[in-house]
Structures are given as structure tokens and as C-alpha cells.
Amino acid sequence: MPLLLNRKDVMQVLDMKDCMEVVEKAFAEMANGTAVLPLRINITPPSGLSLYMPAYLKELGALACKIVTIYKDNPKKHNMPVIVGKVLLQDPATGDVICIMDGGYLTAIRTGAASGVATKYLARKDSGQVTGIFGAGVQAKAQLWAVAEARKLSKALVFDISDEAVTAFISEMSGKLGIDVLKADSADQMLDQSDIICASTSSATPIFDGSKVKDGTHINGIGSHTPAARELDTNIIKRSTLIADSYEACLSEAGDVMIPIDEGAIDKSHMKAELGEVITGEKPARSNDSEITLFKSNGLAIQDVATAKLVFDKAVKAGIGTSVDI
Template sequence: MPIWLTREDVQAVLNMPDAINAVAEAFRLLSLGQVELPLRTNMPVTPHQGSLLTMPAYVGGDVDGLGVKLITLYAENPQRHNLPAIQGSFALFDPRTGALEAVMEAGYMTAVRTGAAGGVAVRHLARPDVETLLLFGAGAQAPYQLEAVLCERPGIRQVWVVSRTRAHAEAFARAMQERFGVAATVPAIVEEAVRAADIIVTATSAHEPLFDGRWLQPGVHITGVGSHLPHAREVDSVTVQRAKVVADQTQACLAEAGDLVVPLAAGEIEQEHIYGELGEIVAGRKPGRVDPAEITFFKSVGLAVQDVAVARLIVDRARDAGVGQTLTI
């Protein structure tokens, strides 16, 4: 019988280290051609500044999962309605028969798997000796990006937080310092933090670049997860030009990632400037970081294979733990 899993149920069985490993396997299988992954649909709900996404996928290998996520993105929800910016549900099916296995709240799963993708990127692209992290964004996704970086690079000793309002950034920094035990502050001057950062993560709803790519120091790694529209970008063309660019999936990024679409359209880079996909690196088909001085940029628009791999993990653990409510359909 299928089961229903609430947000609390998912939280009870899912942790970031295991999510990182599940997402890494999903990327690896994607690189090996053992998935079915159509481009997601993104339907705008313009009057309410939101959108509805549908994201189906099949992941083969040992994962052997089939599912679809229905998710809404409303960036202003926390401020306007005291609701999460990301909400949704995920349905997992038995790939052998098509029978429904589970339905679960997908907001928490999405937040964790998005953070986990950043963790996989840090594992393969960031220098091992990093000590400083600059985080743009203090919204729903930011804690998970921070947690994933700390899972893969526990030597981080200083976190800087930049948000639209200083008060919000300061409150977030205090909460993260208490939660993770790492020094977290708001920089007095953003340029100085960019110049000093070993890792930069952008997790915002910005439509224009957040910093000047000329400020980046050699050896920095950047993860961009916030923008997912072809006209919106968090990093400028200089950043992209200076970096080894790695996509979660090239096809998806060329359709949705303004960070790459805009400089490509302007003739500032060629498509060949995209080094490859993260799954190719995980699978050992291409090397990740090869030089301590190179700048790396991982662009993620989010893939349904991540959802399926993490959902498969969640459902298996929930059944083992007796978590969830049986559905009668």
C-alpha cells in the first residue's frame, strides 16, 4: 500500500550527508545515460508572482526510482503570507509496475537536495584547504547550502552573510552560528568579503549580478543555485569568463540559467566554455579541480533525478522505521 509522508516524517528520516551521497549517485547515473529526464515545465503564475513546476524522472542503477514532483515557487511568501517560498508534493512509483509507492511533502526534500547538489560540487571543485565562505542570501535555501558546504569542508572557520537587508542578514548569521558552531557575520564591505572568500554561494532571487567578477581571488569556488530563469542571473559575465564552468545538466542550464544564457547571447562566451556536467566529474569521466588557482563555477537549476534519488532514500528509510501513514486509494 502507498504511504503519505508529512514534512515532519521526511525530516525524521533524511539527513544532509546521505542526501549528498544520493544526489552524487543521481548525477553519476545521469552522466552514464541511465536516467530518463525530460526538461521540466515551468508555468508562470504572473498575477501572484509565482510559478508551478512539474519535474518527472526515472533513475536507473541501484536507485531504480520513478517519480514526479509538483512544486510551487513564490519568493515573496515568507514576507507576505508567512508561508514557505517553496512548496510541493512528490509522488514515487514502483518502476516495475507503475504502482504508486508514496506521496510526500516536497518542500523540505527540495531544500535538502538543492543543498546537497552544492555539497557534491564542493566535494569535487572546491580546494581542500578552504576556510572562508561567503553566502549571498538568507532565505529558505541558505541554511541547506551552508550545511552542505560544512559537511564537505568542515575546516570552514568564517562565514559571511549578505542579504537584501542588513538586519535580516544579521539575524540569519546569529542563527547559523548557534546552529552550526561556526563564526558567522555580516561583512561591512561586500567587495572585501568577495576578495577574501574561498567559497561563494549565491542562493537568492536576484535578477542582476550580485558582485563584480573582477573581485574574485584565484582558487575560489562559486556555486549558483538561485536563478532559474533565462533572463535572471546572480553572477556576471566576467565571473563566467574567468571560471571553469560546470553545469548540473548542460541542456537544462542552456534553457533556464541566465548566468550562462545572457553571456552566450551577448557573444561573451561560447557554448564550449562550459567545461562539462557535474555527473561527468563524479563518474570520473572528467577531472574536477586540477589547479589550486583555478576559479570554478557550478551552476545548478535543479534536476528531477535529484528528487527521485532522494525520494527513494526517504521512502526506503520510512518503511524501515515505520514512519508515515498508509493511504487507501
């Protein structure tokens, strides 16, 4: 009988450290050729957008599909969130669905985990660094949590257009991580003081001036994921050593990469590696402490599948969830 796990169940068993470990293994499988990762399927019914994201990880023994829907009228018409997600986890031996779980919290944590892994391999190694977080929502919180797992931070800065969101972010994350989390007064202040930057906003246009990023900075870009939208300007893309979560995804979905290519500012060879290739040692990571590194994250189904398997295993061990006869 499939196990049902709601958002509360997922939150009870899923932590960032364990998620980073399985997400790192998933990217390594991708590089080693033991992962099956089709491009996500997009369907556009009249009222919204449905995304289907399947993947299989041989070494982790994980097979699943995440379904994400984006219906902008949901809050007004149906008292539901704009974005709704569910993950269907299957038994690779039989193909049967063994778990149906909420995908909202899982998506935030697995997205943060990828940035955490990228930070582990690409950011400078010195401790006491400062992280600057653009955005103050759920994804931004997961970004800071993950970076704090990858590096010993002295403090964090947050910048967002909503003062209310910033206040809530500071209260929650300073308590959670035990570090100073401070409000930045401007994007320029963030760039001047930060060693690691996370761009996690819903903006469709660049959120800072790439010419002002300090040498030696590492950037995680996770917010934009459509061809016409970008958080990062052409300048910072050109200045950075660009690492992709997936070459294919960046060339089909990521405006941060596609727009500079269309402008003629770079070509696809500007992407130096996929993250999995860096993890396995097939491609180099940071070469020196003055290099600017940039991880472009689109979000891959391998992250969802690895995380869903982790959640399921921990939930079964803890006796959490509800079994249903379908």
C-alpha cells in the same frame, strides 16, 4: 497503500550527509546513461506557474515526479505559501504511487546537496577555508550546511539585504554547525575573505563584481533559474571553469549562462563538463589551486527522485508517516 509524509516527517529523517551521497550517485547515473531526465514541463494557468519534474534512476531504483507551483497571490488570497511542492514516488516495478511527500524542505536539502557534491570535487582541498553565503533564506542555510559537509571550514560569512534574516541565519547556523558565522558588511568583503562562495538569492541582476573574485575560489550559483535572470556577471563567467549540472538546462533556463552567450562573450563550449562527468572521472575537475571553478545549478529532477527515495526508505524503517487507502 501510499505513505503520506508531511514536512515534519521529511525533516525528521532527511540529513545533508545522506542526501549528498544519493545526489552524487544520481549525477553519476546521469553521466553513465542510466538516468532518464526529461526537461521540466512548465504550465502557466492564469494565477501562477506549475512545474512538473519527472525522472527515473535505474541503479537507485527510483522513479518519481515532483510538482512545484509558484502562485504569488497565495499568501494574500489563500493564506498559503507562494511556492508549494509535492513529490509522488512510484514503485518502478509496478508504476504505482507508493508515497506522497512534502517537497519544500526536500527541495532545499537536495539543492544544497548538489552544491556540496560540487564543492567536494571542485573546491581546493585545503582545510580551514572560509565560505561566503550570499542570501540568508532557506536555500542559503542548506548551502552552508552542505559546504560544511564537503570541507572543514574555519568560519562562514553571510551577506543579505535583510539584517533580520542575517541575524536569524547566524543564530541558527552557528549553533547547527559549531563554527563562527559572521555578518559581512559588503559584497567586496565577502569576495576578499571567501574561498568558497554560494550565490543563493532571488536577485535577477548580478550580486557582485566578478573582477574582484580571488584566484582559487570555488563558486556555487544556485539562485537564478530563468533565461532573463542572473546572479553572476559576465566577467566571472568568463574567468571561471564552468561546470553545469546539465548542459541542456543551462542552455534553456540559466540566465547566468545564456546572457553571456547572447552577448557574444562566451559560447556553449565554455561549459567544460557536467557535474556527473566530473564525478565519474570522464572530465577533469580543478587543475590547480589558482583556478576559479564555478558550478551552475539549475536543479534537476534526478536530485528530487534520489532524495525522495532516500526519505521514503528511512521513513519506512523508522515507522514514520500515515498510510492511506486511495
